[in-house]
Each structure stands twice: as C-alpha cells, then as structure tokens.
Amino acid sequence: MSFLLRCPHCGDRSVYEFRFGGEVKPRPAPGASEEEWVNYAYNRTNSAGVQTEWCYHRSGCRQWIKAVRNTRTNEVLETFYPEENAR
Amino acid sequence: MRGGVGLCDVSWLAKIDLKGFGLKAAPSLGPSADCWHLGACHYLATFDPEARGAVLRSIQALTGAAPELDLPPPVYATEVTSVYAALLLAGPKSRHTLRKLTSLNVSESALPDGACGQAGLAHVHTLVLRRDLGGLPAFLLLVGREYAESVWEAIAHAGQEFHLTPFGLEAWRLLSL
Amino acid sequence: MSRFFFDGEPIEAQPGDTVASALYRAGRRIFTRSFKYHRPRGLLCLSGHCPNCMMNVDGVPNVRACVTPAREGMRVRHQNAWPSLEQDWLSAAQHFDSLMPVGWYYKTLTHPSAWHVAEPWIRKVAGLGDPPPPDAPPREYEHAFLQAEVAVVGGGPSGIAAAFEAASGGAQVILIDDQPEPGGHLRYTRPGEAPASIAQLRGQPNVELLARAYCFGLYEGGLLGVLQADPHPGAHERLVHLRAKRVVVATGAYEVPLLFENNDLPGILLSGGARRLLFLHRIVPGRRCVIVGIGARAEDLASDLRGAGIEIVSLISPDEVLGAVGSTRVEGLRFRGGSVTCDLIVVCGPLLPDAGLLSQAGARLAWSAAHGAFLPADLPPHVTAVGRVTGSGLEPAVPLPPGEVRAGKRHFVCLCSDVTSQDLVDGISEGFEHIETLKRYTTATMGPCQGRMCQLPAIGICARETGRTMGETGTTTARPPSPSVTLGALAGPRHHPVRRTPMHYQHEALGAVWLDMGAWKRPRYYRTAESSEERRCVQGEYQAVRERAGMIDVSTLGKLEVRGRDAGRLLDKVYTNRFSDLRPGRVRYCVICDDAGIMLDDGTISSIADDHYFLTTTTGNLEFVEQWLEWWLAGTGWDVHITNLTGGLAAVNLAGPQARDVLAGLTGLDVSAKAFPYMACRQALVADIPAILLRIGFVGETGWEIHVPAESGEDLWKALLEAGKAFGIRAFGVEAQRLLRLEKQHVIVGVDTDALTSPYEADMAWVVKLEKNDFIGKAALSRAAGDPREQLVGFVMQEDGVPDDGSAVVMDGRPAGRVTSSRFSPREGRAIGLAWVPAGLAGEGAEIRVRVQGRPLLARVTRRPFYDPEGARLRM
CATH class of the missing domain: 2.40.30.110 (Aminomethyltransferase beta-barrel domains)
Incomplete structure (x- = not known):
C-alpha cells in the first residue's frame, strides 16, 4: 500500500505520512438511545467502495483533513479541510 | 563547504508561532523577519534576535485586536525559540544530502528559495525552510529541541559522502554578506 | 589488475572482471553444489538470474559471483559443499533420490516421531550459505528518496531511446540500469559499438543515470523500489524510494535453459552466457562445442563462436537431444541417431520478456504462440513498456506445450530446488493440477531465481499433462521484491532517533543508569560512590524524598499550550471534569475518555488566563492528545489554537518535607502553604530564570513541578542541587518515582x-x-x-x-x-x-x-x- 494523498496544504504525499482516523460518521445527539451510542462507539460501515474518512497529516502540517477514497482501488477522489459546523 | 556541504547550529534564531483566524492571508512582519506558511491560518516567524523589537511591534499590531471594537478575528503569538532547534545545511551538495534523509521533494521547482515544507527527516518531524545563503542553496531544518543531537548525527552521517563540514558563526556571517 | 582470495587461494582479476569470470579464467568450472542433490553446477547464464554461481563474498552469503565486480582483497568462499566443491560428500544424496520423491516430507516421514528425528539433520544440511557471524563488521546501508517525472527501467537500446525522447521533451528523467555501463544486450552482441545515443544521453542535464541499480518492485502510486550497489566508498548498498509520475519498463528479455537429461552439468552455457564470457570478459569457454538450437539464432551463434577459435562439432535441434554426458562436467551429448564428444554445450534457450514489474503494476500476461512467451497486456495508464519486454523480436525456441513430456529424474526444470520433470509429472498425477498448487507442492519456481529459469518449462509440462493450452494453464503470481533485497538495505542506516532532555549530561555526570522510554532517555536510577546496585540506590533515593528532599527531571512530560476564546469550552468537551471554571492560578487533574467511556490519558491543566491554559500529558501520549484535541476541534469553527511546547521547556519535580526550604532559597516568591497552596500555579523567577511552578504531588510529598525554558534547564538543575546540598537533596530516577x-x-x-x-x-x-x-464519554x-x-x-x-x-x-x-x-x-x-x-x-x-x-x-x-x-x- 503506497498510494498518494493530496494534502490541501502540503501537496501529494505518501499515505504513510498520515494517521488514519476512521470513517466519517455523525456523533449521536446527547439524548440519543443506547443503541445509537453503541453503534457509534463500536460499529463501522466498512464500505467496499467509496468512503469518506478522517486523515491526520502527522508527518507534515499536522492538520486533520477528510478524504474521499475508493477502498477497493485506493483511488483518492478528493481531499479537503473539514467544513465548519459539519460534525 | 563551498564545494560540498556544511552544517551549522543556528538554534539561537528567534522563532514565533502565529495562529488564528485572522491569518487567512500571510501576515507582513517587516524586512527583518521571514514568515513561513505551515498550515491553514498557521505561520512561523524566524528572525535574528537583534531585530526582536521591530518584529514584536509588527506582531503586536496583529494580535492587539480588541473584540469589542469589531476588529478582525484574533491572532495568537507564542514564543517557540526554545521549542525548536535549528540546523542550517548549506552548499552545492545540500540537496544531495537531504534526499538521503527525507522523502520531501527539495528540488528547485518543488521548493524554491523562500518556500517551506514539513516531513519526516531521519524519522523525525522536521520543518524544512529554504533560505539560500550567499548564492549557495541552503536549508534551515527545524526539529524539536530534544532531537537536535540525534538529527545532527544523522545529517553528518549522510553528508560524509560529500565531506560535510560543520561551520560556525564566523563562516555564517561571511556567507550572509 | 587486482587480486582476491577464493577459499584462501589468491586469484588474479583483470579490469572489468566479475568474481565468476576471474575464477573461470583461472580454470574453475564447478561454482556451487545444488540445493537438494548437491550436484556440481557451473556458469550458465552469466547474468545474475540462475543460482549456479552463488558464493559467500566478504561474509555475505548467496552472492551471485557472475555479476559481482572483483575487488582487491575480497574474500570469497564456496557454499553448500563439504569438504570441497570438487568432492562433496552430500552428493551421495543422489543415490537416495527414490526416498525423496516430490512431497517426500509427507510421504516418507509419516511416523509420528519421524519428523522430530529427521528435522535437526534436515536443518543442518538445508539452505544455501551461512549467515554472517555475530562479530562480522557491520555493513553500511543507505536510503535515498528521489522523484522523477519519468522513470525508465532498463538501460538497453530501447530504454536509452525512451529516456532520450522523454528528456528532449523537457521531462526530468531517471534511468535505472543494473549493469556497470548502459547498453543492455548490445554490450555482448555488438561489442565495441557503443551507441551514439549513450553519449547523447549523458549530455542531457535533465537525465540522471542510476548504474548498478536494479528495480525490484513497482508499487502503488508510481513508487519504485530500487537497489543500488556500491553507491560510494562509504556504503555497500543504497535503497532508493523513487516516485515517478510515469514509468517506462524496458527490462528486455532473459534466456532460460532447455530440458534434457543432465541439463545442469557444468559446461552447459546459455547462448547469452557464452557471448558474455567471450565479449565482456574475453574468455574462450571451450574447444569442442555442440550448439543446441535451430535457425538463424543458432547460425549466428556458431559464427560468433567460430570467430573465437572454438570448433563447432554439431548444430542439433532441441527435439533431437536426449541428454548430456559426464559426471562433474560435460564430456559429450547423446541425441537421436548417435552421440558426440565435446567439452562445451551452448543452448539457444527460449527468450522471455522480463515482465515481472509489469505484472506487479497490474498488467495481465497473455500467451502468444508466435513469440513463444507470455506477453504483458492491459497496462495501467501511467506505465508503458518498450523493447523486447513487449515481445518484439522474440521467437519460440521450442514448441510449447511440448509434444511429449520426457519425465526423468535428471531432467532438471527448477535448478534452484532440484525439481525434475519426473517430480512435476508425479505432482500432477497426485492431483496438483493447478499451476499455483503444483508450484507449492513441488517448490518449483520458489528458489533464488524466483521462477525466471523454470516457470516456462513448468507451465509447459503442466499444460501437456493436463491437456490444456499454455494460456489456460496460466502463470503464477509475480510479487515484489524480485530480484531479492537484503534485509539490511530495507532497514537502512542504523540510526534511531534519540530524545534527550536539556539536563541529559547532568545525569551522566551524576552516574545515571539509563532507561529507554520510547525514544526518550531517562535516568532509571543513579549510581553512587557507595553502590551501583539498583535496589540500594533506589532505596537511597526513596529515603531522600520521604525524609528530606529529592529532585527528578520530568522534562519528558508532554506540554501543550491551549489558547483562544473557546479554549475552556473545548476542554470541557474533551475532558471528564470541568475546566471553564478553573480560575487563573489553579491546577486541576484531568482525564480523557473516549465515547465508549474508556480512559485514554491523564495529566494536569493549569489556567494561566481565561483564554490561556497549560496542559501536561504523560510522556508517551503527547502526540495522541494533540491529535485528539485537534480532531474534536476540526470543523467546529471554535477559536482554539494548540501549540506543542514539549521540547521547549525543561521541568523538574522537587519534592520532600524540606522541598520548601530548598525552593525558598532560590526565589522571591512566597512559597508558604498559605500563599502557594496545593493545586495552585504561579509564575516567578527561580534562580533568576523565568519559571512556571505547579504545586502538584505525584509522589505524595510537598512538591513543585518547575518549568523553565529548555536552554536554562541545566542552570536550574545545578541551582537546585546547590541549594539543596545543605538539606541532603538527592536526584531520583524513574524507579524511585514508581515506588513513591x-x-x-x-x-x-x-x-x-x-x-x-x-x-x-x-x-x-x-x-x-x-x-x-455533553462531553466525550458522558453517554x-x-x-x-x-x-x-x-x-x-x-x-x-x-x-x-x-x-x-x-x-x-x-x-x-x-x-x-x-x-x-x-x-x-x-x-x-x-x-x-x-x-x-x-x-x-x-x-x-x-x-x-x-x-x-x-x-x-x-x-x-x-x-x-x-x-x-x-x-x-x-x-x-
């Protein structure tokens, strides 16, 4: 595995420069049911296909970005800074 | 060193970290300071300690925003002179030495004079700041202070192939003229 | 001229000689013994592909002597033969071959204890070569990271042309060639005709040539793994990570042996091997030669060999050949219709595209009967292939699948593992009909040549025996690294980052015994004049802290500055206790949990101002905490900014019933219990150094954690030791701290x-x-x-x-x-x-x-x- 990710600040870098932060999923609201919380804490969708995920550029600018990647081919379609108020 | 590559400890250079939503564009800090773009709304100022007064005044103008006067979002300045050790790698073979240590693209087109990049160098997170010296290609390498000795050894080892020589303040002053 | 040693004997080498060519010139014909049967083996390919010339060079095992330049003073030893290459007692194994059929571990060693009895003996004789002894001088390995717009793999005529074309178009090109000089097969087919293009190429400023470098892998994202030998006098090997936007593969074709009885005898050369001996090394390999081959290839070869003074006894078609004759070297050849005596057999073997890199890149391999080879197809967009690797100019040497399979115990298909055509036929009849399972059962293609010499004939036999076409039978999967790479080269320079605190050399002077905590060096305990024994020293340090005063270097703690209008809000969100109500001048213990309620880290948070906090974390967790805080901040738009100060501050924990007395002597700050209570923080000068003082207590005594700028750490440490002398202060290490x-x-x-x-x-x-x-983990x-x-x-x-x-x-x-x-x-x-x-x-x-x-x-x-x-x- 040695594909390239385009960091919005640093440019194309090897995937090993990043720490994988998991798939992007919404955090339940404070009053949500136990089932929703368990699902959030322990379950993953784990798509075979396009997914949006968190990446931390630990060897570079040390910022969190989001990446849209096809998990079958490792083709990275898009990378961007997290949008404001979009958690 | 003119024929090969030299290494100089310039950790005494003053460094100030600037962060804040008021930094969506590069701040101007006057002619005495270099300003390096490290990330979105994140800059690092480096300067000779003798210019401290002038540089601090420029920074004061940025950070002295008063919210009640509806001025631009605040900027936070943090003294980081002690946080980073700074090693100056200079000479015609400085790029050849660097590419034995880091996967960062330090070619002329990818990292021209005045540009910066961050990457692992000898397995240590490093800020690579290109600032040519006396017509020679030169790179300021900033690492966490605790790594300084270890990274110096790694650079000296990689530079053996090019007869790397340590140099001091006198030589640095001569080259800067 | 230079001189090296083989098994202790001096050997002369001419300029340009490899270890193998110098040994051949000196008369050596047996270069190693085979893996299983210990059969004598001699030079065959002269190109680094077959396993027949592997020797131990300067302590490094399994070196291919035919591509290793001879150097003054080299110490070369033979491998896998005892007592000598000429007389190897283990060649008696050939007489027991009926006990060692294909898969014999599963057939012969069936008794429950049989394996336990046999294993130690098998281990002793198995393998090729010996690892370097523990006291062998370490070898120098390097890494390098290069970037190119175009990477061309292979410096033969097509590669040179491709590099030149790309460079003329303005691209920045790196050309990788495994020989000392570029030119590829022209070096030994048209010697003396150095193409004008090589000179042109050297003149181009945007072309970099990596010589004596082979590409062992083509990975995702245009990453090439390249191994360069002897990059400069100070290093043995350099591993190059090369990122290229476009890759041109011009690796050419290599030649494989033909299948007949005793086809592994010394004195049998591939046509390319014979030409390399003649034209690269100016060595005549024999006097009476039989050529096995047909058509123009055989005719051209005959003419080259005659030109060197070799008598061509006969040109024989491969399907006429029955077998070679001889015990330790070729003495003759038997064929349908008779036999001849000779001292040299040169075969025109099939030429196969060296397409491993293309397979790794995702290309398909499709059988072409017209070329007699599997050709690469369906290349990914950033990879192109030029020259003989595409199949251009290649013709079949023998029909495949073969008309009939001669199954024999001396017909060697896999030279590396001594796998014969009999073994393959038996394996197929036992049910291993798929090429991948046949490979694993017989171990054919699993040796040092990585299938180069044997894959094609193995597929041919499998196709014939199972009644399928070559295309239907298919190939096994090509994986990197191919050729193989030394582990040392992958590891690179023996440098591990070390993190030292500002007081590191003070600890050295005090007799510290070091502990590695990640990359940090910390004193475990301090040796004293009275004792070096850990338990006694730790007890002394412990007593000092409980009864008088002690000081420990805690500079390794993670330290973060968190500033901004929303700083308190972020800390309330991320930590389990409350911080937005922490008044300036107060410290609070803090814990981070995740949303499953699991504890991730702890530390302290001090309030410097309403929008300014100072955090400490455990030594090993700073990076994690910084990432965690940044992640919860990402996308919120909150005004919070985090700066890592870890290396910039030296920190000492001064603790003990008399700690206050020590501190009072160094600062004007009122450090009485009333003015500076537990869990408070202050800023003041200590020993004339600006400091942040936190009154916290990990070890259970009155104490302060004193933070100063790193460059003043040594001064603070010395001042505390001096001020504490009167009170019997002791420096204490991690072991004493753990006990306290x-x-x-x-x-x-x-x-x-x-x-x-x-x-x-x-x-x-x-x-x-x-x-x-809401905070993280609340639910x-x-x-x-x-x-x-x-x-x-x-x-x-x-x-x-x-x-x-x-x-x-x-x-x-x-x-x-x-x-x-x-x-x-x-x-x-x-x-x-x-x-x-x-x-x-x-x-x-x-x-x-x-x-x-x-x-x-x-x-x-x-x-x-x-x-x-x-x-x-x-x-x-």
Missing part, C-alpha cells in the same frame, strides 16, 4: 489501565462530572455508573516475594485478575502493588492470592494509600 507513587496508589494510565478501563473501575469516579453538558459513563465487574485495588503481600508486573491473581487455582504494578516497599517490609480483581474480592482487607514464581502467595487488599492516606503531607 505506588505507595500513594497513583494510577499510571496505560500501565495500570488498559483498553477496557473506565474511570469507575480505576477507582476514580470523582473525576467524572456527569452534571456537565457511556452515565450508563456505567453502577458497580463495575472488575476493580483496580491496592494490595500488600502477606508473605515474602515480589510479584512481577503482570503476575496473575488466582482464585481457586484459576487466574481471576492481574497485577499491574508491584514493588518492594521498605516502609511495609513487603511488596505492595496495584491489581485488577473481581468486584467480589475488592473489599478492604479481602484476601487474595498472587502468583509469584509459580506459587500462589497470600496478599491483602488495601483500598487506601499505603502512605499518608489522608494526603496531609501533600498539602503541607
């Missing part, structure tokens, strides 16, 4: 807690403020507030014995829990510690058993700290 905190039952996250620990189980319910608004923690199933408790041993960290707590003879930390306490006179126990055994005074060196010893649960349970000494 254990007496207070202070938890270390990651040592006493694990990936399943919530604050409730670690007896820290007080740190969880459920009445806060899980509010549900878990009931009685946990397991509890972290303190214990004191009732019998002599110190449990190791990690020892089991046993109940009814079965493991029921685990000791996390344990040390001998001078105060108790017994070992104390922390352990996980089932809730039922967590009551004060409960009796538990701890396994110490196999014996279940009695211990008693103690829920309150062993030392100063009220915490009075902390607050003095």
